[in-house]
Amino acid sequence: MQLKAIEQVILNNIGMRYDELSISTDAKEILDFAILHTCVNLAREEIKLNTNIKALNKIGTAIVVASGTSVYSLPSDFDVPITMYYWSSGGSEAIELEQMYVESLPSKIPVTVGSATPDTGTPSGYLILDTSTDLIQIALYPTPAVSGVILPVYKPVLTEKTVSTDEDTLMKRYPKTVIDFATSFAFQLLKKDDKQHDKYYGLGLSECFKIDLREMKADSNYKDKPSSVLIARRAGRLSK
Numbered sequence: 001m002q003l004k005a006i007e008q009v010i011l012n013n014i015g016m017r018y019d020e021l022s023i024s025t026d027a028k029e030i031l032d033f034a035i036l037h038t039c040v041n042l043a044r045e046e047i048k049l050n051t052n053i054k055a056l057n058k059i060g061t062a063i064v065v066a067s068g069t070s071v072y073s074l075p076s077d078f079d080v081p082i083t084m085y086y087w088s089s090g091g092s093e094a095i096e097l098e099q100m101y102v103e104s105l106p107s108k109i110p111v112t113v114g115s116a117t118p119d120t121g122t123p124s125g126y127l128i129l130d131t132s133t134d135l136i137q138i139a140l141y142p143t144p145a146v147s148g149v150i151l152p153v154y155k156p157v158l159t160e161k162t163v164s165t166d167e168d169t170l171m172k173r174y175p176k177t178v179i180d181f182a183t184s185f186a187f188q189l190l191k192k193d194d195k196q197h198d199k200y201y202g203l204g205l206s207e208c209f210k211i212d213l214r215e216m217k218a219d220s221n222y223k224d225k226p227s228s229v230l231i232a233r234r235a236g237r238l239s240k
Contacts, residue, residue, distance in 0.1 A: 001175040004164035006182065007036055013183045013200075014191055022164075035189050041160045043181030043204070044170050048155055049080065050208040053215055055169050057082060060152040068120065070143040072150065073135035080155040086123050086140070088148040097150075098125040100141060109141050120145040177207035 008018040021033050048056055060075050065086070085094040100108060108125060121142040129137040140150070161168065171178055184200035187193040 001167070001171055001178075002164065003037075003040060003161050003166040003171070006040060006171060006175060006179055009179050010036065010039065010182050010186050013179075014186050014196075016190075032190055036186065037160070037162045039182040039185040039189060040178065041158070042185050043178045044158050044161075044168070046181045046204060047170050047174065047177055047208060047211070048158060050205065051211045051215070053169070053211065055173075056155055058154055058156045060154060062149040062151050065123075065140070065144050065148045065150055067144055067147050070140045071129065071137055072140070073132065073137050074152055074154070076134055077156040078136050078152065078154050079157045081128070082153045082155065084126055084138075084153070085151045086148060087151075088122060088144075089146050091148070094151075095122065095124070097123060097140070100125040100127045102127070105141070119143075123150075126150075174207070174211055177204055177211065180204040180207060 004018070011018045011021060021029055021036070024030060024033070047053070058075075058077070060078070063072050063074075065072065081099060084097040084099070086097055087094055105127065109119075119142055121144075123140040123142060123144055125141050126138045127141065129139055131137065158168070161171075180200050181204035184197045184204060187196040187200065
C-alpha cells in the first residue's frame with residue numbers, strides 16, 4: 001500500500017479525515033499532517049527492529065583491515081548488526097565475530113602485563129563504539145596481527161517516506177502491521193491517548209511474531225531442529 005492509502009486508514013482509526021487534513025491551510029493541521037508522516041516512519045522502524053525480515057538485510061562492502069589497527073568505520077546507513085565476518089590476509093575461511101560489550105572486555109581481551117595496548121592476534125569479536133562524521137565505528141578484538149577484511153551484514157537505516165505515492169517493502173508486504181504501529185503513534189502524538197496507543201502497539205507486536213513465522217517458512221534452507229542432546233534424551237524416554 002502506498003503512503004496515502006495507509007495514512008487514510010490511520011486517520012480513520014483515530015477519528016480524523018485524510019481529505020480534510022491533507023489540504024488544510026491551518027498551521028496546526030499542517031503540523032499534524034507532518035506528524036502523521038512521522039508516525040508511519042516510526043512504525044516502519046518498529047517493524048524493522050522487532051522482526052527478522054530478510055529482504056531488509058544488507059551485506060556491506062568489505063572493509064580493508066590493517067595490521068595493528070583495531071578501529072574501523074561502518075557504512076553510513078548502518079543500524080543494527082546482524083553479524084560481522086573477518087578474513088585474514090591469505091585466509092580462505094571466514095570467522096564470524098562475536099559482538100562484545102564493555103562489561104565483558106576484561107575477560108575476553110588478551111593483555112600482556114607491562115604492555116600499553118592489548119595483545120594482537122586474530123580478531124574474535126567486535127565492540128560498537130561512538131559515531132564519527134555520522135559513521136558508526138567498531139573496534140576489533142584482539143587487534144589484528146595481520147591485514148585482512150571485515151564484512152558487515154546489518155539492518156539499514158530506512159529512508160523516510162513523505163510523498164503520497166511512496167511505498168517500500170514493509171508497506172507492500174505488511175501494510176496492516178505498519179498501520180497498527182502507526183495508529184498507536186498517532187494516538188500518542190495527535191490524540192494524547194496512551195490507552196489506545198498501548199492497544200494498537202500491542203497489535204503491532206503480535207503481527208511482528210507472525211511476520212517472523214512467515215519469514216522462516218519462506219526460507220527453503222531453514223533447517224532448525226532441537227539439539228542432539230535433547231533428541232537423545234527424548235529417544236531415551238521413548239525407549240523405556
